[in-house]
Amino acid sequence: MKKLLLLTISILICVSMSAQNPPITPAWAFEHVAWEDSINTADGAKALVDGYLERNIPVGAVIIDSPWSTTYNDFNWDTQRYSDPKDMINYFKSKDVKVLLWLTGAVNIKCKDTRFQKSDTYDEVVSKGYGINQGKPHVWWKGEGVHIDFTNKEAVAWWYKQLDKVFIDGVYGWKVDQGEFWFGDILDTSIGQMSNEQFRPYYYDAMYDYTVKKNPQGIIIARPYSHQGGYAASVEKMNMGWCGDFSGDWKGLKLQIQNIYQSAKRGYGSPGCEVAGFFMKRSNKEQFVRYAQFGCMTACMINGGENGAFSNHLPWWHGTDVENIYRYCVVLHDELIPYLFSTVVDAHLHGGSLIKNASYEEESHQVGDYLFTKAITSADNRVSFHLPSEGEWINFYDGTKYAPGSLIEEVYALERFPLFVKAGAILPLNVTSGLTGLGDASMVGRKTIMIYPNGTATRQLHLPCGDGIEYEDCLVTYDEKTGKLKVSSGTSQKYTFILKNMPSVKKVKNVASWKYNAEKQELRIDVEGSTLDIEIR
Template sequence: MLLKPSGSFLSFDSGPLQARIYQATGHIELAGPDLAGNPLANVITYAPPSITVPGGAINLGQVQSSTALADGLEVVQSAGASNITAHLTFPHDGVMRYEVVDWRGLAPTQVTLTAFSDAGEHFYGFGEKFNAFDQSGDTVDILTFDNPGNKGDHSYKVSPWFVSTRGYGFHWDSSAESRFDMRAGAADRYVITSRFPQLQFNVVYGPKLTDVLTRYTGYAGRPPLSPPWSFGVWISSDIWRSGGEVRYAVTKFRQQNIPVSGFVFDSPWEVAYNDFTFNQAQFAQGGTFEGVNFAGFATTKEMLEFLRSEGLKVICWMTPLVNTSSDSDGVPGQNLGKAANYDEGANNNFFVRSAPGGPPLVVPWWKGHGSPVDFTNPAAAKWLSDQLHALVTSSETVTASGGSEPVIGGFKTDDGESGNGANTYIPATAAYADGRRGVEMQNGYCVEYHKTIGSVLGANGVLFARSGFTGSQAFPGCWAGDNEPNFGDGNGLPSVIVAGQSAAMSGFSIWGHDVGGYQNTNFSPVSPPQLFMRWTQFGCFTPLMQMHRQVNPADLRQYPWGYGAPALENYRFFASLHLQLFPYLYTYAKESSDTGLPIIRPLVLLHQDDPQTFPVKHTYCFGNELLVAPVIQPTPAGQPTTRSLYLPEGQWRDFWTQEQHAGQQTIAWTSGNPQQFPLFVREGAIVPMLLNVPQTLCDANYVNNPAIQTMDAGLQFLVYPSDAAPASSFTLYEGTEVTCQGNSGAPILTLTSNTPRPVVWKILGAAPANGVTRDGAALNEQALAAAFDAATEGWRHDAGFTFVKFNHAGGFTRIAL
């Protein structure tokens, strides 16, 4: 195939971009400025698309005629002895689209697109990929699939989308299965193939990769800003065997002073799958744990009120399948026959059909047999939504203000993939109300699923989805599925770090994982407690933090206290730090909602001009100010932890020691403290944190219990003045603005906020030679920590930081050191 075009072309411009189609050959190009701003210097070229028809392969070639459109061109192209009609347009800012709109009688069985690519081009994205971050040289199959073991190329969340280091993104706009050969078959090209008669794709331009993601999510979808509590720490377990176990778990978390904001009811919690009725027989039971008996709950309402009074919102697990029969989970009260709501769904044609006009599709899945709801049928979507609305309404509780608010604040939307092992959940023959067949819905079904469930609570709640496709990123959030508790690249901690970054490059921002690994198999042979500690540290620096695993009656490894005292203290510390970082995290969550940029930011996303960032897969930025490099190998007993990592451009400070490191180099980080890992702060950074760590991020009005400490207005600002960049700033999600001007010797800090609040500044640098002033008035130095803590305002210097505290009355204030 001829990769490079020749001859004349038709073109049209959209701002600094130019779309081209070559008249003689049908090559398609997008040209735009490079990173230096040189106009039309960066050109992405696609060979003429190819189709397979019963008679063989045909290239879509010579342009026979063209007609101007409002946003581009309509072209008639030769296709063997026939012609096709295609549109080449700019439907969105920075997005070029090619689409065949009329096959003129041709019936393709396969469509293929090929582009020139050399060894210097690297590719990221494709959904949530566990096997590799940079997919250059690999073949990627775009098919949602539940694979609990070593993932390989299998993914719960996939997207026919990638981001290229050449400054563009590519989106194959089809929900049918496709395959991306990213220079695996030939060293000079990538090839996209789909066995579905649809040819439409978008090329999303940058040239900055951050602009690529912003433009892509601008049309594919961005997450709304989820409620604050969802960014707290969640309690979860594969099964709550009784109400006593619910009471035990919550009581123990509070006794251990671990801040938690969410409680997940995973399966089983219903009478039958999925009838959305709490199994009260299950939760009425008490239980004995660690030698202590914990009572069950007389009613579901009592249980939900207990969780609310402990400062917790509830997330209810579900799948899109309503069962005809269910496997026993060993708890009383289960209906193992047909779910109570099944017949209503079947009689009203609310389920996916096995074939057009056929009976409801019934599939085997890991909880029995059931029928998937057809979310493309508006009546079916409403039917399921109404049941969830009723469940949410039944959980309403009285707030401190005398109003009401539901305890249920989210749904864990499990499943939605095409299959699992030998089980096929979405066969090609399946028929949907909107006319689509299983071929398209193997990837597209989960989006309809998430859209329906996401509409129940909207921005007042959260999803926790396992499956995903293009569009799912607009329904926050998601998690990385089933992983093993080990350091393995196949399905352990390192693979999950890769998955989080691949998901980020695919537009998924509100993302989490099962801290410690979900599965009760293939435990780390070196030290399960050490693995749990390292996974916890990673969990602190992901948007959603929850521990979740399968239950083994012989141990307590579904709880942080099941791994010994050091691991428990490590979990307590990082759970508290995760909450303390809430103002920082929530600010970047808002940015994701506004711009589509992910919270987890791979180094290549922020530093695409540095080729040394291209292969980095276990180090990332959390927002712009923090650089995170989780420990991905076990540390031998009695030896310090070492970790080699690359620092990108800039100056960086070790979070634990404040040691300075220049960027654009690989360093060897070492520490003898297992509660530390490579964590760096960019010089010039301002990191807003909560001044006081609450027990929950649920608000006081909802919790309605003064015994549970909720979030107050107090803020602490970590400031790392930079001599290289003497001015820096940070604007919080609620509008508070902070700035730092001047170098590390004598910085000037400003705070602008309409909210009265206590404030503490923690500023790295030498002790102020002339004291500290606030709006020109000297503040008293407090030499002792106890005196500083007791004072309402003042300053002190300790361990390389100057601490400044005062009560901010609102408005503008200036601090000079």
């Protein structure tokens, strides 16, 4: 009877969770994340980030993984590894790189790989009843300890005070890892017995609540769905997903794709990709590239791990050609951040995920409503897949148009992957260079919006106001027949509009400047204002 009751409650919780909408992911959190979990020192973290930046590969954040503390989890920096944590954090801050710290919810009496064994807070946790299972220690993958009872409000308040020791300026969140999974299928908590699955949201929710209260731009990177235990964080309280852990070979990539699609199906807003996996087999050149290409069509490229962090995980380790491909993927993803952000705001308001219309069989998905991609998951670069059954689709690289549901059979060179844009797309972008061909450096500081005309197209965009979760609505409408482009937003902005597939343009009215490229059949318009009524002839 008890097991039946627990199962019933678990099902009700699952239904409740799936009915919730995801939170808004801060704009910065879509940026490339470097993950240092090999050397585990300040010098190692700096070398990793600088290696990317010196090669003009953008980095938005760095994960400082375990062990960074003297025990698990005492939140005391190990100064033998990180001699001056504030100096390191300020070093990254000077480069506009945000710091994320690893943790779990356990407090240990024995540790696997830290400087000390017993946490200086262990006895307090046990004596005050802050742990699950009556404070009995249990073996988990980082040693032996007690897991904090996140159903206990006093225990949560105490935990928050521990977090305060390290959540300082420059630290923007946590890689919230899995510890609770090891403490039994049925757990004793302050509110009674519950399944491990029922307990997980208390842990992840507490971490999310603390983080966004302290810093509205903060995030937790946590597991949405994972083959290592099922669902973890709550849909409505997880602003960046990481399904880990995976191997770096084709098998790992294929498994991760399935995990990400399962997460999206559940309604997690921003599932990201662990590029080249984390452990076991290392990526070879082809596997690394295909991992990166798939990753740049998810919420975030998170690259690092113990399977070759300073070898196979580094694009330049595989050669200049791979370095260039990886740079392209990161920059393309960065340019798409306004679109990714706007799509996740839609998911927050109405439900859903950044990853849509996923096909488990063909390993393909839409990114929002307007982009479609197919992962390449074998050494054979020949792929066969179907485009979505709704709308006309345009090859991102050469502009070839395809009917709905078309079968694509093609061989993709290593530097290319299947990427299509839906006709009628209105894509907000952040273009800062000419690397991807979407624009050039003259667009820096401007709101760039790319339009693929198809009859009358209208889109309510949610454009980010800075790096956080604040946004401004902007309604864009383009009527291909009349040539009228209308924009309505709350404040005056500097816009650059790029209209694709324009056979001819003779005149453009009510703009600051315009330029038509007959060879590319592309029109660029520069204009400033809040309410725009542009005529194209």
